[in-house]
Amino acid sequence: MNLDSMKEILAAAKRERKEFWEIVLETDMENRGVSRTDSLKKMSEVWHAMREASQLYTGERRSLSGLVGGQGKQMREYAAEKEPIGGDFIAQVIAEALSMGESNACMRRIVAAPTAGACGVMPAVLIPLYWQENIPEEKMLEAMFTASGIGAVIAFRACISGAAGGCQAEIGSASAMAAGALVHLRKGTPEQMCHAVAMALKNLMGLVCDPVAGLVEVPCVKRNVIGAVNAIAAADMALAGIESRIPVDEVIDAMGEVGRRLPVEFRETALGGLAVTPTGRAVKERMASGGRKRRTLTIKDARWKLEKPEETDA
């Protein structure tokens, strides 16, 4: 089936006496023409890539701009030595979100979920819970299918890129996917899962994409933290029986509308918000300097370039 409405996927699941994640899995089988085993195997590869990315983090690397690096390590050291206000679990979630966002900025291998800029949200909630509650891998894969289905609906009805809809579309979508995954892992009902998705998305609605110097660093790395913590809050509220008064598909549509009406300055162009603060501008200047030359290219130039390989600027 088409993954274009949470309501319809839920209805199909009820009709066929299946779970939400199974409908997503079967859609993947049909869509890519693969077996159930193949689909599960591919998701398992994604889950392992996430865990490997987490394990390979050292905190020693710095991004190309030098703005990002070491914050995940700092958070872990703080959690080990002091008493974090939000308790140990939240501290781990924050540390994981920072680590993954940093790894992305430092050209390490990550899983874009749904985007590279938001790659820290899903692992930040899944990995600490996996270790804390000793969850079997097959359950984790179910949660990943659940999250993928949610992301697919958001991508269809609204958008998942900062360029199209601002940060709400990236971190907001990741947060909604993570919230749904958490409700599944805690055996909530499909309705509770939908409420969690709706609440997570609502809470981040309107968030702008304003990256300093156009890089996926500031504020992106730390925004992964708010996406993860927000997902936990939304999942806990839903599991407590608290409902979103606006149905999930309508919330997704509203996010899409807000994204479309967001001025272009706030959609990944680095022309507004934090990017144009005096400090943000200074970073951009620093990145831009370094003898860049600009000219209009002609075929003759290109040919000439090929004849002069000694000019390699490696």
Add this chain to the structure above:
Amino acid sequence: MIDIFDIMGPIMVGPSSSHTAGAVRIGRMARTLLGDEPVKAAVHLHGSFAETGVGHGTNKALIAGLLGLAPDDLDIPNSFELAAERGLAFTIDEADLRDAHPNSVQMELVGRGDGRLSIQACSTGGGRILVNRLDGVDVSFTGDYHTLIVQNMDNKGNLADVTTALSLARVNVANMSLNRSSKGGSVMMIIETDDPVPAYMVELIEKQPGILQVIHYRKES
């Protein structure tokens, strides 16, 4: 239809699916189309690729792709050193490619066997790419399908030869386009297929009179 592994994925080296993963894919596509180990490359970055390319590692990603690295290869940040080891000499500069997508690059390549390729491509988001120009001919294909690129003289019957061959090999055509630089000049057929084209059939097509060159790009899963 959205692939759920485009939502939960791709597995890639950061920081940006468009400026890093997409750039690697453009490099790999260029390498495949060149059909050889590149030894010289002139890389011209346009728009956002030029503006924010250094911070996103776009330059390293393109060279990594030219060397055949995949978007999840941890060696992408070391691609300049790898290029030196493997004998790829390159230049990278900025260029204004008129009316191009903001994330565009134009490359001139020379292969070990002295084959040449001129390619312009762009990264359209989420790691997806679009090839816009090949050896001076406007084209449009994404690498999301197995793709057969046939260059031929502007002769009557060549198109029928190719489609007959595909039909005999039981290959289903998904999309196709015919692009030529000028009447009677060289023509480029871009045929996207659901099934890969068998190697013997690629060879056979290449032997037909009037066909200059055939390249087969196999979709990456």
